[in-house]
Amino acid sequence: MRNQEAARYARWAAATAGVIALIVAAVYAERAIRKSHARRAAPAIVPATVQQQTGEFSFSKVEQDHTIFKVRASQATQFRDENRSVLKDVWITIYGRDGSRNDNIHTRECSYEPKTGAVQCEGDVQIDIEGATPDSAKAAGPQLEVKTRNLSFNRDTGEAATSEPVEFRFAQGQGSAIGLTYSSRESVVRLGRNVAIAVAPSDRTGGLPVKATGRSLEISRNSHIAVLRGPAVVQQGDRELTADKISIELDTDLRARRAVAEGHPAIRSSERGAQTAISAGQFEATLTPSGWVERLIARGSVTGARQTTVGTDHFSASHVEIAMLPEKNLIRELTANGGAALDSRQGSDSRSLKTDALRVTFSGGAQSAAQDAGKRKAEQQRVNGFETSGPGTIETRSGAETTDLHAKQLVGQFDSDGRLQKLLGHSGAEVRHQLGAAAPQVSSANELAATFAKNGDWDTLDESGNFHFQQADRQALAARARILRSTDTITLEGSPVLSDAQSRTTAGSVTINQKSGAIEARGRVASTYLSPAQGGEVNLGSGPAHISADSLSGSTTSGHVTYTGHARLWQGESVLDSDRIEIWRGEKKMQAVGHVVAVFPQVSGLPAQPGVTPVSRSSSPTLWKIRAAMLTYWNDQGKAHMEGGVTAQSDLGSLAAPTLDVFLGADTLPSAPNRAQGAARLQRALALGGVIVRQADRLGKAEQAEYTAADGKFVLSGGNPTLTDTSSDTTTGRSLTFFVASDTILVDSQEGSRTLTKHRVEK
Numbered sequence: 055m056r057n058q059e060a061a062r063y064a065r066w067a068a069a070t071a072g073v074i075a076l077i078v079a080a081v082y083a084e085r086a087i088r089k090s091h092a093r094r095a096a097p098a099i100v101p102a103t104v105q106q107q108t109g110e111f112s113f114s115k116v117e118q119d120h121t122i123f124k125v126r127a128s129q130a131t132q133f134r135d136e137n138r139s140v141l142k143d144v145w146i147t148i149y150g151r152d153g154s155r156n157d158n159i160h161t162r163e164c165s166y167e168p169k170t171g172a173v174q175c176e177g178d179v180q181i182d183i184e185g186a187t188p189d190s191a192k193a194a195g196p197q198l199e200v201k202t203r204n205l206s207f208n209r210d211t212g213e214a215a216t217s218e219p220v221e222f223r224f225a226q227g228q229g230s231a232i233g234l235t236y237s238s239r240e241s242v243v244r245l246g247r248n249v250a251i252a253v254a255p256s257d258r259t260g261g262l263p264v265k266a267t268g269r270s271l272e273i274s275r276n277s278h279i280a281v282l283r284g285p286a287v288v289q290q291g292d293r294e295l296t297a298d299k300i301s302i303e304l305d306t307d308l309r310a311r312r313a314v315a316e317g318h319p320a321i322r323s324s325e326r327g328a329q330t331a332i333s334a335g336q337f338e339a340t341l342t343p344s345g346w347v348e349r350l351i352a353r354g355s356v357t358g359a360r361q362t363t364v365g366t367d368h369f370s371a372s373h374v375e376i377a378m379l380p381e382k383n384l385i386r387e388l389t390a391n392g393g394a395a396l397d398s399r400q401g402s403d404s405r406s407l408k409t410d411a412l413r414v415t416f417s418g419g420a421q422s423a424a425q426d427a428g429k430r431k432a433e434q435q436r437v438n439g440f441e442t443s444g445p446g447t448i449e450t451r452s453g454a455e456t457t458d459l460h461a462k463q464l465v466g467q468f469d470s471d472g473r474l475q476k477l478l479g480h481s482g483a484e485v486r487h488q489l490g491a492a493a494p495q496v497s498s499a500n501e502l503a504a505t506f507a508k509n510g511d512w513d514t515l516d517e518s519g520n521f522h523f524q525q526a527d528r529q530a531l532a533a534r535a536r537i538l539r540s541t542d543t544i545t546l547e548g549s550p551v552l553s554d555a556q557s558r559t560t561a562g563s564v565t566i567n568q569k570s571g572a573i574e575a576r577g578r579v580a581s582t583y584l585s586p587a588q589g590g591e592v593n594l595g596s597g598p599a600h601i602s603a604d605s606l607s608g609s610t611t612s613g614h615v616t617y618t619g620h621a622r623l624w625q626g627e628s629v630l631d632s633d634r635i636e637i638w639r640g641e642k643k644m645q646a647v648g649h650v651v652a653v654f655p656q657v658s659g660l661p662a663q664p665g666v667t668p669v670s671r672s673s674s675p676t677l678w679k680i681r682a683a684m685l686t687y688w689n690d691q692g693k694a695h696m697e698g699g700v701t702a703q704s705d706l707g708s709l710a711a712p713t714l715d716v717f718l719g720a721d722t723l724p725s726a727p728n729r730a731q732g733a734a735r736l737q738r739a740l741a742l743g744g745v746i747v748r749q750a751d752r753l754g755k756a757e758q759a760e761y762t763a764a765d766g767k768f769v770l771s772g773g774n775p776t777l778t779d780t781s782s783d784t785t786t787g788r789s790l791t792f793f794v795a796s797d798t799i800l801v802d803s804q805e806g807s808r809t810l811t812k813h814r815v816e817k
Contacts, residue, residue: 056443060449064355068304079737084512092287098439109143110127111127117540120149120151120214121149122145122151122238124146127141129141130142130166136391137169139168140165141166141173141530143550144164145158147159148236148238150241156239157183157275159181159207159214160182161178164200170210171209172207174206175625176204176206178201179203180197180199181202183243197224200220200224201220201221204216204217213239217235218234219232220232222474224258226345227253229252229266230249230250231246233246233247238787241275242273242274244272247270249266249268251282253265257383263290266282266286266287266300267287268283268500269284269285269286273304278305280310281302283298284298285297286298286300292325293322294321295315296319296335296675297315298319299316300313301316309720312341314338314342316336320338320809321337322485327362327363328362328490330358333356334352334354334357334374336353337350339460343752346381351374353374355372356371357369367397368396369396371393371395372391372763373392374391375390375781376389382399388413388573389411390414392411395407396411403452405449406447406448407448408446408449409446412443413440414440417436436472439609440464441463441464442463446460446464455488456487459477459483459502460479460480460485461502462480463468463481465477466478473508476505478503481497483501484496485497485498485517488774492711495523497524497535498520499521499535502515502516503517503755507539515537516535517537518533518534520533521533521534528553530553530566534548538759541567543566545565547562548565549564552564552573552574555585556639557590559575559582560578560580562581563576573606573609579617581601581602582711583598585598585599585625590791591637592623593734594630595627595655595734596626599624600613600623602617605617605618605619608637609802612641614639615637617635617636619634625674627654628652628655628687628734629651630646630650632646632648632649632650632651633647633648642688642695643685643687646687650681650685650696653677653678653680655678655735656674656736657719676704676706677704678702678736678739679703680703682696682700682701684697694716695713695714695718696714699710699712706749708749709739709746711743711770712742713741713743715741715742716736717734718735719737720734732801737763738760741758742757742758745757745758749792751779752778754768754775754790755773756771756772756790757772766794766795767804768792771789777790
């Protein structure tokens, strides 16, 4: 118990000692406070070198009843022999000539020389550039805070200056420089050299910091313009803007509302493996009060280039204007004027667009969540479409293939992946296509619509309204046309007309394979071939040859065409009907198959021999109508071969045979009335194989029969030629010749044989 009591007493004694110590300290502290108050209340002791010391100090610069600036200090000490004063807690407030400003320069101590008006502040100095005017309803606040040291201010000029490093802050970032001048008279702030500005990342900067450097920066409060002199460089991520001078127009709160880059301005970027460079005589940007870019303008020889691993793109124009989406760092619309040209090259392939005025629209972009980091990806834009405000030309080169498209207006539409999906050409569209050394193909129409595949190549071409196609001597006309790249075919509809140097064809619709030359025509097909005198390939008669049918097929390359379905050919007085008519231009051959009916006029008759009555020379020609299963005609020989059971009829007689060859030639009789000179006419015919000839009341049979139109005679030969009349008189011989216009019969007998002629005896 004694030990516990001893411990308790010890603790009590220690606490008592502590309390006593506190009491003693309080007493001494109270005495010290009273002495301090007494010293403060007593007059200050002025050193011998001090002439005067005041509690407050101020002076102002007034012009025309306006206070330009005011210098204030909480204390001023004037020295006897130095003609200077030391100012404490100095404030220099600058109002400007119109009193619209309220900028402040603040430092702890300055030296003031009344005689020269110089104020020298050697310590740290802070300058607050205010935004709103003092009398504004909006509360004023520092928009630009500047920190430096060793600042001089001149009372007479109202100019503050320093050559020391300068640091400044503003709402969006901070910066630094070396040297500063601030003229209250000119209302201009100048940062001397090595200017560097850093803007913090935000939605307005695409989430990237912006850095700017320049030789000097000048801010004019009266004109609200800031000028960064070059070489000026602005960087945002992989993008860089360089210029000799960048001018920024500010509002009253020192917020940028317009920026202009001049003096060889250029923009360069490196994004997604692509190197991009854009230059112009001037770049201009307008901004919203919240800092979003509203519009971009490039003036004077605007050029751009974009290079990737697969190719290079070039762009040029005199004037380019870009409208941005509100509250987004995205393009809404681009317009280019003054010789706008876009050229894209990938290896040997190239595409170009040329026009006087171009308008391009863009999508609003779509944000997507980044699953790996939970952040928002930058909005991706794509081109919605474009249109020219005047004539435009698109040129495409791919190896040996060249395609040029021109129209008074071009309109392009893009898919969701940003690929060209559809191209429209309005008011006089023209397409020129050439493959290698082949003759170019040129088509034109009032309107054009082209679709494109995902690989960028065109897929279909639709041309409507007065469509016209030309390649060498080949032409095509139609109301509309469609060209398919996959099949390399062109389909013409709306009364199409095809023509070349030797023929002209019309139909309801026509399809042509441009690579192979294959052609198909349907619906009231009608063709016209030039006359032989004009170099035509068909010479069945005089003048041009005409062919009609239900359909046509063949090849424009080989010159082989087939007319099918109620095929009919007529040329002069010659007519040919059949199920199908085929023409081989190169072989100068023609063939008719199925229910063939041919009508040929024969040449004018001539005397066969003296004393023989000639064939009548009436004004109406003698026509032979021949039926057969098939007819083959050779133009260069003037020979028509018919087979499959042939019958031939005319007013001079008829014949029937398995085969018949008809030989056509020119009618050279000068006195033949109403007949074209040189026209192809039947000169002779040769029938083979069991021939039967009928003429008036005669019936002739033989293995071969030959008819000669000039002298109007039949010659029967081969086998056992016989000739019987209605009187049952029969004549036989090795060959029998009888003349159509008379009853004269010539019998040619073999040597040693008898010629037997039977006559019916009249009772």
